[in-house]
Amino acid sequence: MNIKTKKKNIQYGNCEIALPSTWNSSETKVRITTFLDEDLLIKIKEEAKAQGKKYQSLLNERLRETFMGEKSLETRLKKLEEEVFKKKTA
Numbered sequence: 001m002n003i004k005t006k007k008k009n010i011q012y013g014n015c016e017i018a019l020p021s022t023w024n025s026s027e028t029k030v031r032i033t034t035f036l037d038e039d040l041l042i043k044i045k046e047e048a049k050a051q052g053k054k055y056q057s058l059l060n061e062r063l064r065e066t067f068m069g070e071k072s073l074e075t076r077l078k079k080l081e082e083e084v085f086k087k088k089t090a
Contacts, residue, residue, distance in 0.1 A: 036044075041055075044062075048055040051074065064070040071079075 048058040
């Protein structure tokens with residue numbers, strides 16, 4: 001049996017890496033380890049799935065809303081819908 005294998009193109013040597021001072025902190029991901037209550041994690045995953053997102057992305061959005069005052073498109077749309085429906089029923 002003759003099996004052909006592909007040669008991987010591996011390059012060795014020095015590479016240019018940007019200094020941390022030049023990184024955009026909102027685009028830099030940091031790995032952390034944390035513990036969440038299981039029921040909370042289940043809810044986060046359910047909501048993320050319903051929105052077609054990854055649960056870590058949804059969690060990141062919610063943390064940004066809570067601690068940095070940034071509103072996601074979904075949050076702004078939900079608030080707008082609540083206001084519109086409130087006026088129609090009033």
